[in-house]
Amino acid sequence: MTTPRIALLGFSIECNRWAPVARMHDFTNRCLLRGEEIVTDGRAASSRALGEMPGFVTTMDATGPWEPRPIMLAMSEPWGPVARDVFEGFMAEWRAGLEPLRGQVEGVYAVLHGAGLAEHLHDPEGALQALVREILGDVPFICSYDLHGNISAENVALNDAFVGYRTNPHLDMRERGAESAQLMRRLLAGEKFVRAHRRLPIIAPTVSMLTAQGPYAEVINLGQERAAADSRIVNVSVMGGFAYGDTPFNGMTAVVTATDQGAAEALAQELAEAAWARRDRFVARLTSIEEATQRALTSPVPLAFADVADNPGGGGRGNTMEILRAFHAAGVQGAVFGVINDARLAAEAHALGKGARFRAVFNQGGLDEFSHEFAADAEVVALSDGQVTGRRGIYGGTVMQLGKTARLRLVSDPPQAVNRPHDVRGIEVVVISERTQCADPAFLEHLGIDISTLRAVVVKSRGHFRGGFDEFFQHEQIVEVDGPGLTSPILTRFNWKHVPRPSLPIDTEASWP
Known part of the structure; x- marks a missing residue:
């Protein structure tokens, strides 16, 4: 096999529908890397990027020859929806970087968040994924996500492996980047992956989604136990979601990547049922x-x-x-x-x-x-x-x-x-x-x-x-x-416009098939 060429790009911001619009300064001040800066930063002792891209780059380095084809990585601290002109400028830059790679790469890795917004889009991550597929076609494509992502059907369908964080607070970002590199090696070797997902009408308050203890931790741990016992399961990601995104696809979502569709569907269903059984525990308990x-x-x-x-x-x-x-x-x-x-x-x-x-x-x-x-x-x-x-x-x-x-x-x-x-x-x-x-x-x-x-x-x-x-x-x-x-975290204090209703705990009752 020839040395694989892997395109690298990313867009990571957690957007609160009620916060001020995110501008270009919010990216340039935090992390806006272009071209070889992405690889250099990924290999540095102290990086500007959070851990996913460094984890991917260093693991690809350690597991064999490869040739990175870096385009642009844009990261910001959480803020409001990204200004339309800023995101459209990013899309134009990603397009310009992807076009010369048509037929010239064997894979793509994207660092995404899942709770991004733009002034004109509920799902800017999905728009970026669609752009990759439009230009590069059916090449191995892996996306890593923050576990606070609000996951659309397109976010699952448009990649070959979906990799979400497992820890909150987030301590495993580098590990998830490394896992993405390991899965890329498997795809490059000829394996094929499938995915399944289930979304629930649970919009969990942020304080109820710790992973050291509590209902969310229990569901995540169940998924990892099932994955360890079944070689067909490639990745299990239980996405808690980000309430303040206020999107039509808000809701806790189990995403399973596997080598067998039946196994993926069955586990996604089991995890959704486990979360639903704990639905009354996803509440905020605060001190005055x-x-x-x-x-x-x-x-x-x-x-x-x-x-x-x-x-x-x-x-x-x-x-x-x-x-x-x-x-x-x-x-x-x-x-x-x-x-x-x-x-x-x-x-x-x-x-x-x-x-x-x-x-x-x-x-x-x-x-x-x-x-x-x-x-x-x-x-x-x-x-x-x-x-x-x-x-x-x-x-x-x-x-x-x-x-x-x-x-x-x-x-x-x-x-x-x-x-x-x-x-x-x-x-x-x-x-x-x-x-x-x-x-x-x-x-x-x-x-x-x-x-x-x-x-x-x-x-x-x-x-x-x-x-x-x-x-x-x-x-x-x-x-x-x-x-x-x-x-x-008291979600009844917000004027929701887009989230599916009824959803717990915003509403006192909700049903799930």
């Missing part, structure tokens, strides 16, 4: 801000408070003030808030310099229905340019750009007493300029914060912080707080 404040004041052990409703990892703005306002008013001590997205305030702190005291005004003037103004006297403790290499979890080994960053200490008068010494007295806030969820301890540590000394950490994150901060906080030390924001 008032109760969270009391726990911050009285807990005998350190706690991590997750501001799940304002999660930049799901399209939140990362700047709601309600938890900070409550903790500050109550005199909570030894607490750090990370990370608040306020470029204006970060720039002001940089202009004033380390050691300066000033009146810090967050969300000056108020920005929207959730991002209200909050002001407090503050001291500039530390500053950085915000270039950080992630240390653990989803961003581990990934180069991140937080923009101008400031560590501010809120000054209370008089200061409250503390039970024991802390590096942080009172409340400190890490302010960034490029909206990102606080999923990695390095976001705080690079400013000199010793997390092990804190009584409380409040993170703008839904769940990925669990994979980064697990060395400091066990599951029992995590409090998911019911605040306001664009990513509230």
Whole structure:
């Protein structure tokens, strides 16, 4: 066999229907790689791309000769639907890169997300897959997906192997890229794969889809057990979905890739039935801000408070003030808030310099229905340019750009007493300029914060912080707080327009054949 030539491309963004439109800057700031940059980044010790493409590239390198044909990989932090002109520009660029490869490649690998939107499309991933098939025809085509993908029939039909994450928080992205490379080798050797899928009227709240424990973990584990016992099963992906995409194909979906259609259909059905049997457990159980404040004041052990409703990892703005306002008013001590997205305030702190005291005004003037103004006297403790290499979890080994960053200490008068010494007295806030969820301890540590000394950490994150901060906080030390924001797990608070109805738990009842 000749050395296989493999086209490489990707489009990965999680889109919240209610968040502001994603622009070109959101991709260029996070990860927009063209041509050989994709391969170079994939082989680097620290990459700009998340782990799927590096996992694929390095595994292809390790398993035999190949010739990459890289085109373009576009990744952004979660935001709103991608601007029409931006996505159409991407499609034109992918088309221009694919056309010369017509009849000149033996396979294609695409990094996708599954919860993407464009201003004019519910399913931009499907549009990209269709473009690949239109130009390259029936070549082996493998797509990897985030487990939060909302999966259309086209997403399953237009590839040869469907590979979804298995962990939430996402710790297996590199492994899924590596698995995609191994499946590519099997396809190149002549194997043929088929797929089956089942979608359920379950639109699970984000906080109910952890994979260490709970109903979602149980269904995923069942799928892996069945795959290990049946050589016909190539991959099992249980896609939890992303509620805030608000698409006509929202709903938990089991996707099975196999060498036998009957085996694929039977397992997809079994997994769907297993999820349906657990349907009443896919609910959000949150702690009120008032109760969270009391726990911050009285807990005998350190706690991590997750501001799940304002999660930049799901399209939140990362700047709601309600938890900070409550903790500050109550005199909570030894607490750090990370990370608040306020470029204006970060720039002001940089202009004033380390050691300066000033009146810090967050969300000056108020920005929207959730991002209200909050002001407090503050001291500039530390500053950085915000270039950080992630240390653990989803961003581990990934180069991140937080923009101008400031560590501010809120000054209370008089200061409250503390039970024991802390590096942080009172409340400190890490302010960034490029909206990102606080999923990695390095976001705080690079400013000199010793997390092990804190009584409380409040993170703008839904769940990925669990994979980064697990060395400091066990599951029992995590409090998911019911605040306001664009990513509230209380799904009845949203005006749904496109999701299938009835669906649980938005509706009190739903049926599934």
